[in-house]
Amino acid sequence: MRLSAKSATLLVLIALVALSPILFPSGYYYRVGALIFVNAIAVTGIVILTGYAGQISLGHAGFAGIGAYACALAPVHLGLHPSLALVLGAAISGVIAFLVGRPILRLKGYYLGVATLGLGILVSMVLNNERQLTGGPDGMEVPDLGLRGLLKDAGLDLTNGQFWYFFCGLALILGAWLALNLYNSPTGRALRALHGSEVAARTVGIDVAQLKLRAFVISAVYASVSGSLLALQNKFITPDVAGFMHSIEMVTMAVLGGVGSILGAIFGAAVLTLLPQVLTVFAEYEQLVLGLVMMLVMIFLPQGLLPSILRKVRGKGE
Amino acid sequence: MTALLSVEGLGISFGGLKAVNDVSFTVRPGEIVSVIGPNGAGKTTLFNMISGVYQPGSGRVVLGGENVTGMAPHLLARRGMSRTFQNLQIFQSMTVLENAISGYHLKERGPVLADLFGLPSSRRRAAEAQAGARELLARVGLDRAAEREAGNLSYGALKRLEIARALALSPKILLLDEPAAGCNAVETEEIDHLIAEVAKSGVAILLVEHDMKMVMRISNHIVVLDHGEKIAEGDPATVSRNPAVIAAYLGTDAGTEAAHADG
Secondary structure (H helix, E strand, O other): OOOOHHHHHHHHHHHHHHHHHHHOOOOHHHHHHHHHHHHHHHHHHHHHHHHHOOOOOOOOHHHHHHHHHHHHHHHHHOOOOHHHHHHHHHHHHHHHHHHHHHHHOOOOHHHHHHHHHHHHHHHHHHHHHOHHHHOHHHOEEOOOOOHHHHHHHOOOOOOHHHHHHHHHHHHHHHHHHHHHHHHOOHHHHHHHHHHHOHHHHHHOOOOHHHHHHHHHHHHHHHHHHHHHHHHHHHOEEOHHHHOHHHHHHHHHHHHHHOOOOHHHHHHHHHHHHHHHHHHHHHHHHHHHHHHHHHHHHHHHOOOOHHHHHHHHHHHHHO | OOOOEEEEEEEEEEOOEEEEEEEEEEEOOOOEEEEEOOOOOOHHHHHHHHOOOOOOOEEEEEEOOEEOOOOOHHHHHHOOEEEOOOOOOOOOOOEHHHHHHHOOHHHHOOOHHHHHOOOHHHHHHHHHHHHHHHHHHHHOOOHHHOOOEHHHOOHHHHHHHHHHHHHOOOOOEEEEEOOOOOOOHHHHHHHHHHHHHHHHOOOEEEEEOOOHHHHHHHOOEEEEEEOOEEEEEEOHHHHHHOHHHHHHHHHHHHHHHHHHHHO
16 A cells, blocks of 8 residues: 555654654654754644745744743733643734734735844844843743643653653654644645745635635644743743744744755754754854855755755655 | 626736726536637736636736735635646646546645544545545546556546546636647546536636537637737627637637638
């Protein structure tokens, strides 16, 4: 039996999450792995917005910021459990994306890029300036999720690193499953159609404005959950999570890995999370080498890393 | 039978230039109406106004008794209008089958959460659309190319794919903008048959076409545009004898050809 692309992607992902720890020489790598998964969740949202629907956002870190600070603030001020704070953050991000998306998604190409950039900067400024609430640039503490303790009571004793590795891994698999469902669904097809030709999409009855908005809201929720998981994992958060660089990182990871495919984008997240760790041997030239790698990939593998590699492999196999 | 589509005094200007001026005609169910005219006569502009791509400067478009002037294309689609494009508008990176399925959007769309979680309702909607799309592809002779990426198909095949996608909407009126342009004689004849068959099923057809032989053969009614104005209309025989038409369209062609022959 031939495996569908969706099942194949999920199997690869599950195998990666489950089996990678065999190769980990130390506990530190669980932490890096968890970071990769957190980034990959946000990047999966970017794939829906940019890869499926063809719309760009340079402000999605703003939603990650909302998710992160919801987990920091809601337990303290509203007495919510951190897990519910994650849900609240996702809901707030979704509502803001809905309200802001309506006017700005009428813009196209770089105009949309600049408008979303503004949205990200706005959130970042609020987090930086509302010192009494957010602690400003110094950041603030985030309460413990408490799930690891529950698992320990149930007889499953994981280190902090292991817990977050598997928890974020599961969240990523769930996120990828949803995105893959969407791809071949009526909504996903309509998103890809409007990406291909907006005028043709309209003539087959697709409400282009409404569908772009849906993609924007869904991707905002992904970014928000990613921010929440980062905050809960680090137990500390600074406004950098909502910063411009973080927005750029998300888009870069998606494009570098291959924005058209979920697995490619996750691969991109892995590469760009790992690369800075590897490049520390270059000391002060780290950023320089990173930039160079990115330029070379885009020049020689414009489809993104994973799709280009897969094409090479398949080409040789035949 | 009463008119399904009536175009009343439609006009539009671009930068002070009247691209289309005071054009009126009607299309009835099952009827094939063709709009002809020299290059730049305003045929595609007229199409774009009727299908909601451009906002008309003056006049009305009435579809099934409802004033739909300047209505957005996706709302016109819900009211039974579908169209193809002169310069192809295909979803290039999707498969041929996916292109055809997208024509079923209005029938297969549902709650976005059902689509995200892959609920049975979502899968059922998609499967129904896919079954319909496969039938349509067979009808236009593209069933064997279903899984190919649309961007790799020949021009003639893409023209047929666009028609299949437009038919997927089960339209009441189908607007075809030069469906045979760039197609060879065999392909043109295939498209010919397809259009006649669709019209026979009761769909009103509005056609812009350069291939005069095809227009004369399949049209019930012809509207002739020149410099954005309607200069004649009637059945093929009447129109082809009309002196104004011969001068504006056929005549100039004949004149140039004669000049070439003399030279």
